[in-house]
Amino acid sequence: MDDSSGSLQPTMENEYTNDATPQECTPTVIPAEMMLQRLESFEDCTQIAQAFISYLRKKDEMDPHRPIRESYKPTIVQQYVYPFLANREHVMVRAPTGSGKTIAFLLPIIESLLRQGPNADGNPRCIVLADTRDLVEQHWKVTNSIVEELDAIGQHLTTECFIGGFGGSDRNSVPYGKFIGGRVKCDIAFFTAGRLAELLGGYRRIDGSLSPKKLSLCDLQYLVIDEADEIFFPQKFSMEIDKLGDSLKECYQSFVSVGKEYNPSLSLYSATLVQSDIQIQRAIEKLTNGATMDNFGFVALDIVRPNIVQQILKFDGFIQKFNALVQLLDRDLKANGTTRANCRTHEHYDYSTIIFCDTKSTVYCLTSMLVMMGFYVKFHNGSLSMPHRRENDVLLNQRKLPFLVTTNALARGIDKPYIKHIIMFDLPVTNWDAYTHRVGRTGRSDSIGYATIFFTTNQVNDQRRGPLLLRTLYLMKQKLPRFLLNNYGPSVFSEEFMNDIQQSEQVPNFEGDDTQESESSFISLAQLAGPEESVNADGRDTLDDDDVLSNMTTVLPEEEEMLASEQNDLSEWAEVSRLTETRPALVAPAKAFTNPATSAFRTMFAKINGSSNAIRDVRKDALHDTATGASTFYESENESLKSDGDLTTYSKRTENWKERLIPKNFKAFIQRDHPQREK
Numbered sequence: 001m002d003d004s005s006g007s008l009q010p011t012m013e014n015e016y017t018n019d020a021t022p023q024e025c026t027p028t029v030i031p032a033e034m035m036l037q038r039l040e041s042f043e044d045c046t047q048i049a050q051a052f053i054s055y056l057r058k059k060d061e062m063d064p065h066r067p068i069r070e071s072y073k074p075t076i077v078q079q080y081v082y083p084f085l086a087n088r089e090h091v092m093v094r095a096p097t098g099s100g101k102t103i104a105f106l107l108p109i110i111e112s113l114l115r116q117g118p119n120a121d122g123n124p125r126c127i128v129l130a131d132t133r134d135l136v137e138q139h140w141k142v143t144n145s146i147v148e149e150l151d152a153i154g155q156h157l158t159t160e161c162f163i164g165g166f167g168g169s170d171r172n173s174v175p176y177g178k179f180i181g182g183r184v185k186c187d188i189a190f191f192t193a194g195r196l197a198e199l200l201g202g203y204r205r206i207d208g209s210l211s212p213k214k215l216s217l218c219d220l221q222y223l224v225i226d227e228a229d230e231i232f233f234p235q236k237f238s239m240e241i242d243k244l245g246d247s248l249k250e251c252y253q254s255f256v257s258v259g260k261e262y263n264p265s266l267s268l269y270s271a272t273l274v275q276s277d278i279q280i281q282r283a284i285e286k287l288t289n290g291a292t293m294d295n296f297g298f299v300a301l302d303i304v305r306p307n308i309v310q311q312i313l314k315f316d317g318f319i320q321k322f323n324a325l326v327q328l329l330d331r332d333l334k335a336n337g338t339t340r341a342n343c344r345t346h347e348h349y350d351y352s353t354i355i356f357c358d359t360k361s362t363v364y365c366l367t368s369m370l371v372m373m374g375f376y377v378k379f380h381n382g383s384l385s386m387p388h389r390r391e392n393d394v395l396l397n398q399r400k401l402p403f404l405v406t407t408n409a410l411a412r413g414i415d416k417p418y419i420k421h422i423i424m425f426d427l428p429v430t431n432w433d434a435y436t437h438r439v440g441r442t443g444r445s446d447s448i449g450y451a452t453i454f455f456t457t458n459q460v461n462d463q464r465r466g467p468l469l470l471r472t473l474y475l476m477k478q479k480l481p482r483f484l485l486n487n488y489g490p491s492v493f494s495e496e497f498m499n500d501i502q503q504s505e506q507v508p509n510f511e512g513d514d515t516q517e518s519e520s521s522f523i524s525l526a527q528l529a530g531p532e533e534s535v536n537a538d539g540r541d542t543l544d545d546d547d548v549l550s551n552m553t554t555v556l557p558e559e560e561e562m563l564a565s566e567q568n569d570l571s572e573w574a575e576v577s578r579l580t581e582t583r584p585a586l587v588a589p590a591k592a593f594t595n596p597a598t599s600a601f602r603t604m605f606a607k608i609n610g611s612s613n614a615i616r617d618v619r620k621d622a623l624h625d626t627a628t629g630a631s632t633f634y635e636s637e638n639e640s641l642k643s644d645g646d647l648t649t650y651s652k653r654t655e656n657w658k659e660r661l662i663p664k665n666f667k668a669f670i671q672r673d674h675p676q677r678e679k
């Protein structure tokens with residue numbers, strides 16, 4: 001035990017203290033007896049420790065960017081979650097991205113299931129739910145790797161993974177999601193929300209039929225919900241969660257009727273989970289047998305991420321953003337020792353980059369444009385078919401892919417080696433939490449990562465995202481750009497804190513520059529982590545439209561085919577528009593061009609093709625000039641939120657976020673000031 005007085009533990013490497021925090025709160029004191037229970041060493045669960053250590057070592061070997069570890073010990077979140085799950089209690093967990101939440105739940109659950117011996121009826125004893133197919137598949141693969149290690153020491157567990165997305169003939173080629181006697185039979189089952197609801201039976205499918213029941217919850221001991229705040233986000237998976245709640249209630253009732261107890265542990269995880277979130281509270285009511293917040297343990301670590309160096313670049317318009325993107329990608333190629341001309345055939349990428357956009361249409365347009373300019377780039381979004389996702393996955397794992405353009409579909413949970421740079425081409429629109437998750441795709445497990453954030457000055461950013469961004473940077477222990485501080489500081493920080501800053505020569509930079517990596521090959525990117533002027537709206541060191549156009553190369557035929565076939569896959573983007581036969585061909589869904597946000601691209605396409613008439617299926621009223629495109633989009637986005645009646649939800653989320661209390665000294669804390677849950 002580190003502190004028998006039970007006082008707050010500085011559990012992260014973060015000794016920073018500053019009294020003028022945006023909001024003050026007294027962290028909960030950890031009772032001394034609680035501190036005793038944490039798992040300080042893997043060897044404390046001797047039976048299976050070796051399997052986990054061996055898995056972690058192999059994982060580290062796959063990514064040389066990670067720190068070299070002589071020995072392995074549980075991360076902070078793993079230490080504190082362990083006692084809750086070992087005692088099969090309910091727990092909510094908020095811990096930074098890349099801090100090891102997956103092992104935090106797998107370790108105690110696997111240990112407990114192995115200790116109990118074989119499962120007589122074969123129904124799942126643990127269900128793990130996550131928000132995207134990619135993440136569910138990742139959890140399943142991590143578990144299988146550990147199961148393989150366990151097999152080697154004579155310990156056996158079975159797993160199955162159930163996700164959708166394999167339509168038609170693909171379904172038969174999927175080697176998992178197997179049924180035994182028409183039922184789900186395994187120890188640990190992994191689901192997306194839709195597949196789980198479907199397999200619970202009585203779930204209305206798209207064709208109107210009701211699904212047959214293939215899954216029984218009667219042996220369930222653990223229900224794990226990863227990215228819980230996303231799963232419970234209003235209107236996202238509410239039908240699926242209702243279905244799960246109904247099935248659990250049936251079990252509670254049937255057990256009570258025969259005088260037995262049924263009380264599976266519910267555990268929720270996310271880097272942005274908030275205990276006071278009303279959606280979380282409602283979900284708890286649905287998914288437990290009358291449990292309240294008082295019956296939950298709450299493990300909360302702050303989102304400090306000094307190992308992810310974040311730089312904010314400010315722009316006035318869309319074209320400038322694109323110019324900067326091109327420059328950044330060129331620098332990233334240089335850091336990998338290659339150039340645009342050779343990037344398709346480059347042997348191994350030591351640093352891959354993920355570019356986040358807010359809409360599918362921006363993803364399509366950006367991908368098309370970058371391909372035209374000679375970059376080797378693939379795209380991802382929620383509509384992409386599983387075979388194409390798998391293709392991207394393989395390319396990334398083989399280090400063949402330098403750039404992936406995506407929506408939030410890849411924002412959460414994905415843990416890939418070699419992702420070194422995150423570019424946020426758009427800031428998150430509806431849910432600010434996505435910021436934390438997006439930048440968290442790099443800097444995994446204490447490695448160094450870089451994130452470049454594009455900030456466009458417009459009304460919505462001014463009113464909402466500017467302050468949110470400033471606050472988040474502060475909480476993540478990042479450098480605060482002067483322009484954000486001047487514009488939004490007063491609405492985020494106390495007067496006292498602002499005065500301190502104004503008097504200081506330097507903009508606060510809580511870590512200094514020593515977080516920069518020494519690897520010289522990457523220094524070009526690291527150097528960008530300076531002030532916002534590096535690539536900026538002042539025209540210095542940027543290309544103008546004509547430069548951009550002259551830099552374009554013809555789309556390679558196979559790339560064109562790939563884009564066409566991938567887009568043809570997607571029913572909502574089925575209509576593919578080819579702009580010209582003779583000039584550099586561009587393939588993009590016609591619908592993409594009706595989004596004002598992408599009007600800048602459309603204008604460029606028009607230039608390439610000589611005349612805007614060459615663009616088919618473009619609504620005339622959606623045509624904006626490049627300078628106003630982005631701001632019009634943000635205004636219209638605000639309008640559509642209003643007209644959809646979503647504005648209340650949006651502001652509620654925002655307010656909610658503002659209410660989030662971070663301990664005064666940014667130290668990890670654990671809350672356990674409630675009575676033991678009745679067993």
Ligand SMILES: Nc1ncnc2c1ncn2[C@@H]1O[C@H](COP(=O)(O)OP(=O)(O)OP(=O)(O)O)[C@@H](O)[C@H]1O
Pocket residue numbers: 056059072073074075078095096097098099100101102103270271412413414415440444445
């Ligand atoms: N005890 C440990 N020691 C060293 N590395 C670890 C340890 N536990 C987990 N890791 C590694 O840390 C990485 C991140 O873990 P994980 O994917 O569970 O993060 P996470 O907290 O779930 O992040 P996110 O919020 O993004 O989902 C993984 O590659 C994992 O192998």
